[in-house]
Amino acid sequence: xxxxxxxxxxxxxxxxxxxxxxxxxxxxxxxxxxxxxxxxxxxxxxxxxxxxxxxxxxxxxxxxxxxxxxxxxxxxxxxxxxxxxxxxxxxxxxxxxxxxxxxxxxxxxxxxxxxxxxxxxxxxxxxxxxxxxxxxxxxxxxxxxxxxxxxxxxxxxxxxxxxxxxxxxxxxxxxxxxxxxxxxxxxxxxxxxxxxxxxxxxxxxxxxxxxxxxxxxxxxx
Ligand code: B1M
Numbered sequence: 001x002x003x004x005x006x007x008x009x010x011x012x013x014x015x016x017x018x019x020x021x022x023x024x025x026x027x028x029x030x031x032x033x034x035x036x037x038x039x040x041x042x043x044x045x046x047x048x049x050x051x052x053x054x055x056x057x058x059x060x061x062x063x064x065x066x067x068x069x070x071x072x073x074x075x076x077x078x079x080x081x082x083x084x085x086x087x088x089x090x091x092x093x094x095x096x097x098x099x100x101x102x103x104x105x106x107x108x109x110x111x112x113x114x115x116x117x118x119x120x121x122x123x124x125x126x127x128x129x130x131x132x133x134x135x136x137x138x139x140x141x142x143x144x145x146x147x148x149x150x151x152x153x154x155x156x157x158x159x160x161x162x163x164x165x166x167x168x169x170x171x172x173x174x175x176x177x178x179x180x181x182x183x184x185x186x187x188x189x190x191x192x193x194x195x196x197x198x199x200x201x202x203x204x205x206x207x208x209x210x211x212x213x214x215x216x217x218x219x220x221x
Pocket of ligand 1: 045048049051052053055056062063065066067068069070101102103104105106107108110111146147148149150151152153154178179180181182183197198199200201202204
């Protein structure tokens with residue numbers, strides 16, 4: 001099998017949620033020398049985008065989304081150490097979580113991987129994270145950046161609730177707040193008072209570093 005055939009099969013098997021086959025293809029891809037990022041951006045992510053499109057059209061239902069998500073997660077488990085291990089020095093702590101009411105975590109996990117690759121120490125609180133859990137974790141881990149992920153229009157309002165909880169705890173000036181997730185926009189991030197937004201994992205990492213550099217430069221001034 002050549003690289004193109006492998007990527008096509010990986011796309012097709014992710015689409016139908018065949019986790020064992022996707023895991024097998026991921027390992028085969030590595031043996032063939034296919035770059036982890038190629039598998040991610042040319043096969044796995046496009047497959048999940050198509051799953052979402054089919055769900056919107058009513059051709060797929062929740063179980064299909066669920067198994068496709070599991071297939072993608074199976075591949076990510078294998079690719080994670082390869083994507084995250086760049087040997088970068090630790091530049092700060094990033095506290096991450098999917099907001100209360102929301103169970104989507106694949107996109108968040110991908111952001112974690114890229115942040116780790118860029119040198120962040122990532123503390124991930126998982127999914128359905130309540131505002132008070134974010135506050136407790138800020139007190140415990142003293143992160144430079146806190147990130148909220150939301151993937152539903154119905155859970156995006158939790159950004160504001162979380163920010164208000166952090167303000168109420170007197171911690172707002174201590175942290176940079178970043179938000180993201182499929183339905184989130186820069187306008188929405190501005191409206192809820194977040195410091196930063198990014199549409200995908202690579203730009204989230206870039207934006208987090210920019211914001212951290214700005215904050216550190218201001219502290220020195
Ligand atoms: Co759900 N789901 N889902 N789902 N699901 C979406 C998000 C949806 C867009 C599908 C659609 O209609 N096209 C839709 C949301 C519509 C909306 O509100 N706008 C939807 C829906 C409606 C639902 C349910 C309500 C369905 C139902 O029950 N009727 C339900 C809600 C459950 C809940 O949370 N309470 C539900 C459930 C699920 C599953 C559990 C079955 C499963 C999740 C599995 C899992 O995550 N472990 C699932 C899946 C797989 C999807 C789709 C198909 C794929 C999501 C994904 O992983 N994408 C999704 C369709 C789609 O997104 N097109 C869909 C790949 C991932 C790499 O991209 O998540 O965008 P993404 O992450 C990106 C960026 O968003 C960004 O970087 C990531 C990596 O590049 N990013 C950040 C993420 N976090 C960031 C944080 C940052 C910065 C950037 O800073 C802090």
